Amino acid sequence: MPKRVSDSTIRRLSHYLRALEDLEGEGTGTVSSNDLAARGGTTAAQVRKDLSQFGSFGKRGLGYAVCELMSTLRSILGLDRKWRVALVGAGRIGSALFEYPNFAERGFDCVVVLDSDPAKIGRMWGDTAIRSSVELEEAIRELGVDLVILAVPQSVAQSLCDRAVAAGAKGIMNFATIQLRVPKRVHLSNVNLVLEMEALSFAITRAGPRE
């Protein structure tokens, strides 16, 4: 195993995993790097290189056993367990995420929702009651939260982030359009939809070749 695995590799592993799930659904028993590449949107060599960073999972001449590779990937990605997620911010984005079926499917359990708006606190989402964000630290400790999703306005994002980290959050997914600062040990993922739109804007304006 290598010292460092690139982010691009991890992204691709997720794609392979999804492709494998489809393949299993179709009843396919084994798959070649070529097929996997086609479905994952990359090349056969890339697939093999990506996988080879973690071991040898294929059989020469035959390919990869779908079922086996699937569980290997799950284990590599850390998806062979449940993740306890706290959702901070019960606005529209928060609501969309809470209902997002793919999260639960992949083992990301939203165990608590918090908001600072008194009008929202106490309201039920499914069987989860929205709690006051004052209780953030308490909730994280009490429920053993691993990951925190911050779907809050810029102005309060950094302070909530700091508090989440202090209370033991190991990863933060941030939807605010600000560059959060977190300690080295905490992992941060920024989702910035405007940025994506701007990249499209640039690409179209430039009218250069795609991708």
Add this chain to the structure above:
Amino acid sequence: MPKRVSDSTIRRLSHYLRALEDLEGEGTGTVSSNDLAARGGTTAAQVRKDLSQFGSFGKRGLGYAVCELMSTLRSILGLDRKWRVALVGAGRIGSALFEYPNFAERGFDCVVVLDSDPAKIGRMWGDTAIRSSVELEEAIRELGVDLVILAVPQSVAQSLCDRAVAAGAKGIMNFATIQLRVPKRVHLSNVNLVLEMEALSFAITRAGPRE
């Protein structure tokens, strides 16, 4: 100007732009690559290299004129115009996007919302009536839509995408967790939140050094 500008560069330009907007708000007249780097989360050399791909905008010994660089970046990114956006899918994600203040701020005008659910069609969002997705092509042509946001289930994403492209959409922002196929001339941006969560899951599991 170079043949090809990397995606990472474009992402950083967006960050610089945001930083410049803050700086202007603070009344700063000029900024050094160093300051810009600190705010954009990169290095001074990277800032200069990024900008140098498009021309020479700074003054040696002095730095960059905030106002001027801001409008240059806007123009490079194609943000010196309004973009006409169609939102397909009036579910929770669609709703969150529609209300997203940063989109409008950056010139992305959501001129039409479509959905296939008869219960939703005709309902008003602000002063926009939700139209039937049957009218997708018509709406795109009639309103001169440039960009289409697909916030719909996987099962219908590809077919709606094809129709949008055929009707003249130049860019697609896809929220479905499937790899859409589009012609070369059309630009595609995939937003996959599960993927981001999985990357966090991996990072934490591995417990390697951050970033």
Add this chain to the structure above:
DNA sequence: CTAGTATTGTGACATTTTTCACAAGTCGTG
């Protein structure tokens, strides 16, 4: 005008990521 300080733009270098090419291994068939 000169010296001193600051900061850009850029070629050369370093690192990371992707692609290529092929030996090595596997299976089915006769």
Add this chain to the structure above:
DNA sequence: CACGACTTGTGAAAAATGTCACAATACTAG
């Protein structure tokens, strides 16, 4: 078993991306 069709795993080459170092320039102060 021998052969042919296939496919992996991987070192080496190529391409892309990021870092460094420094000449060139600009402003300020005396």
